[in-house]
Amino acid sequence: MSRYEEVTLTNMCMIVHDQKVLTIRRNDPVWPGLTFPGGHVEAGESFNHSVIREVAEETGLTIFHPKLVGIKQFNDQNDHRYLVLFYRADSFTGTLQPSKEGNLAWLSLKELEQEKLARDFENDLPVFLNSDLSEHFFWNDINECY
Incomplete structure (x- = not known):
C-alpha cells in the first residue's frame, strides 16, 4: 500500500479584532456563504506564508504571526484528501478591501x-x-464528522 496520496492543501484564518471576527461572504458557486478568509496553498509555498498571502489577497490586510489552531479534512468528489489548515490571527495592518471573492464584514x-x-x-x-x-x-462511509 502506497504511503502517498493526492492532497489538496488549503487554509482559512479567523482574524479577531475588538471582540469581532472578520468574515467573507463567498461568491464561489461551489462553496457560497459566510466563512473566514483563506484559500489554496501554492506548490512550494509554506503553510504560514500561504495564509498570510491569501488573507492579503482577499481582505487587503497583512496578518502577523498567524497561529495554527486546527485542521479539517475530508475526501473530495474524486476521493482525494482535502486538507484545510485553520489559523487565528490577532494582529494585522492595512485597510479592508473586498476582493472578487466576496464582501467583508466584522461580526461578533x-x-x-x-x-x-x-x-x-x-x-x-x-x-x-x-x-x-x-x-x-x-x-x-457513514456521513459523520468528528
Missing part, C-alpha cells in the same frame, strides 16, 4: 450565529473557538 460571534454560513462551516467554528479541539474530520 453572536451575530455570526444568525447568518447564513457556508455549507458545514458551523462544524468548523468549534475548532477555531475551543482549544481542546484540533480537528474536524469527515468520515465519508
